[in-house]
Amino acid sequence: MLHGHGDDGYQYEQEIVANFSSNVWFGGKSDKLKEHLFSNWDKIHSYPEAAAESLVSAISADLNINTNQIITTNGATEAFYLIAQTFYKSKSSIVIPTFSEYEDACKVNKHELLYLNWLSKEYKFEEGLVWICNPNNPTGDILSKSDLEILLKSNVKSTFVVDEAYIDFTDAISSAIDLLDVCPNLILVKSLTKNFSIPGLRLGYLIANRAMVQNIQFFKPPWTVNSIAIEAGKFLLREKTDFLPPVNYYKSETKKFIKKLEKIPGFKIHPSKTSFFLVELEENTAFELKKYLISNFGILIRDAANFRGLNSSYFRLATQTEEKNQLLIDALIQWSKLNS
Template identity: 45%
Template structure:
């Protein structure tokens, strides 16, 4: 899906005052990152490392795994398509609702696609596919698979490769990364993002952590020089300064709790629970597409129309929490929307 994601303010003629459509950290990149990246500008005069090997080494040391277990990518979307290409033609299941690129990548590489609703997944579920794509925490719902459930599923389905997308793992206090489970399970592949929590989606940077065998298989299909020199430099800075570059996630989650409570008091909306800073809502007046257009046109506020997520409806939208000041703008605007006269 080339279009239909969030953060599409560039497609609107009205100026955007606050962007709630994206689940990227709203506070911007860590202090010092921009200066460091530009200090490395001379590196653009030559080819970058073929596989960003030095960054792979740094990531491996951070997670306590072998460098042969890490593959750096140009963002999680590249990782998704690389997985789909590596295991082309396999039977794959996507846990839904989910990021559309799992389905799109699988269709591109001729997978036999099946879908499993999140609420139907049980501790002892038999997947029956060679691959299972899971986003944990999930996008767009903010649901999580607990370690107990994930461990049970991995054990119950040893022939299924669990492709676990942890792009939003930093945005929840309910679970932590499943990377330690790699010591116990070889049917687990974890995709990580460095763009959401550090607010650098324009740089495109992520990585995969898995067994040496699985990473070796991925490397056979990896294009050379896919990760540019500036993205590699950003990665080096982030891991070298890891302790001090983390945004205030506890405060962000507290602000989200306040925002969701305020919106839940709006009788014209249904607000759904979430373990992350982003959450789903549904309008009881009109459609999410109409609401999105109205908010942009009249208030300069952008939300994510979530109707194109499989299993969701034309009424569903997604909101990513921002600052308390911005959040109040949205609360006020949505109250105005629900009190409009019927169209």
């Protein structure tokens, strides 16, 4: 980890009353999942399945794809490092600002890096990997499936790594899974941690064509997905309608949240297609604001200065409950008055 991430509340002694720094679904905590995991507790006394085979089968059934197209991983981040290792010393183009682990994985594996602003369908690549977060973290921007298909078919010498960790946080696009059959240069990376609110379990997977999966599988160590994570994944896929974030509710709450934020002087709200979005300070720095909110209110935001392509004026917010959203609104009003 070279650049750091959000949700760093563990670094502070005071209680975090409201956490806006993590774009994990805030309503995903479940006693049903807890009970299920405790009922499988004895499995920790044996080695887990080497390649999480039963979870692979569950994902295969859920997505209606072949098991030989799937690799389960210790969070989506393991997938990024495996892909970068498979393409050791390749060229990589990264659409920024975005999740830092694409860059970190590429640097560790000696890739030649090129940074791009948001893609258009006309963009041409000579070769190598293209890394896209869709929807994008931290901006909430999206690339339509039709534009992605054009890019894939007009850049057949390049392999596109599309991170769909936040696909369940928007209704503006749907997964590009159906493009796998017609575009062999596509790798999709999926996360079960953001949408099901289990980031502490570290669970994700990648899907691609059979040949690509075989190449990547060569570099994967055994047992990287533990027994409890395997059981959690299978349970959540079976019960997913009860656990996935309700997009219409999220959209409604985010819209109300942004309307209130827009009334506070000194803040510019950037548009987003998801429940998380960027805010830009007209004066001062996000670091100063973050320190003020933690010290005075126990509220945590994501300082976005360490996203490549952004500066110290930016921070990211993720919509929480209406009550917690109001806590932040009230705190920002006080900050605005102090700095006017």
